[in-house]
Amino acid sequence: MTARIGVVTFPGSLDDGDAARAARLAGAEVVRLWHGDPDLHQVDAVVLPGGFSYGDYLRCGAIARFAPVMESLIAAAHEGMPVLGICNGFQILCEAHLLPGALTRNEHLHFRNRDQWLRIEAVKTAWTNTFQPEQDVLIPVKNGEGRYVADRYVLDQLEAEGRVVARYQRGNPNGSERDIAAITNEAGNVVGIMPHPEHAVEALTGPSLDGLGFFTSVLKHLAGVPA
Incomplete structure (x- = not known):
């Protein structure tokens, strides 16, 4: 049976279509989820896409965290459902306390949009199990408030x-802090990443195909294939 990946659309989302396309290319059935509908429609995993949910008022992700869909998503995540938050989605996961820390204004106070090299360090999560340890990948980054911060205790704990x-x-x-681009929860089912893997899934439009691994990883996880 084909895995069903839900992609949430908030007011101000702009990468939800790209995330849906990436999931389809990986081989999933995509289910579009609406921020105002608490029903997850029997999906197997959820992607919170990039954008500017609710205009990024108050703080990025601070209002989206209280959307009706999030109540169901938070409960499902605690029960083990894989959830990937990309850029604004990462911010929402931190605001919802599914991940520790916060995403703040870029240190240099400028928006950054460029192809960015990352090193994958955790390869046993639901979203990274097809990568090799210490594998370098090239994925676009585009953010104005993408600086991950946390107190020293949290940073040391993550390490x-x-x-x-x-x-x-x-x-x-x-x-x-500590060049962190992505983190996971203790169970490994929830991952937040600031760069955009959904923009690196096709040779025609991306700097690489490296981003596709995040989506094929969750399908492998859902199929019960050991990491």
């Missing part, structure tokens, strides 16, 4: 528990 999923290589585009 000690192997929950830093990816780090920036060949330059840090936003000043993130």
Whole structure:
């Protein structure tokens, strides 16, 4: 049976279509989810896409965290459903306390949009199990508030528990603490990533095909294939 991946659309989402296309290319059946509908429609995994949910008022992701769909998603994530938050989706996951820390204004106060090298460090998550340890991937980054911050205790805990999923290589585009580009929760089913893997899935439009691995990984996970 084909896995069903839900992609949430909030007011202000702009990468939901790209995330849906990436999931289809990986081989999933895509289910479009609406922010105002708490029903997850029996999906097997969920992607929170990039964009500017609710105009990024208050803080990025601060209003989206209270959308009706999020109540169901938070409960499902605690029960083990794979959830991937990309850029604004990462911000929402932190606001919802599914992931620790916060995403703040870029250290240099400028928006950054460029192809960015990352090193994948955690390869046993639901979203990264098709990668090799220490594999370098090229994925676009585009953010104005992408600087990951947390107190030293949280940062040390993430390091000690192997929950830093990816780090920036060949330059840090936003000043993130310890070059962190992506993290996971303790169970490994929830991942937040600031760069955009959904924009690196086709040779015609992306700098690489490296982003497709995030979507094929979750299909492998859902199929019960060991990482």
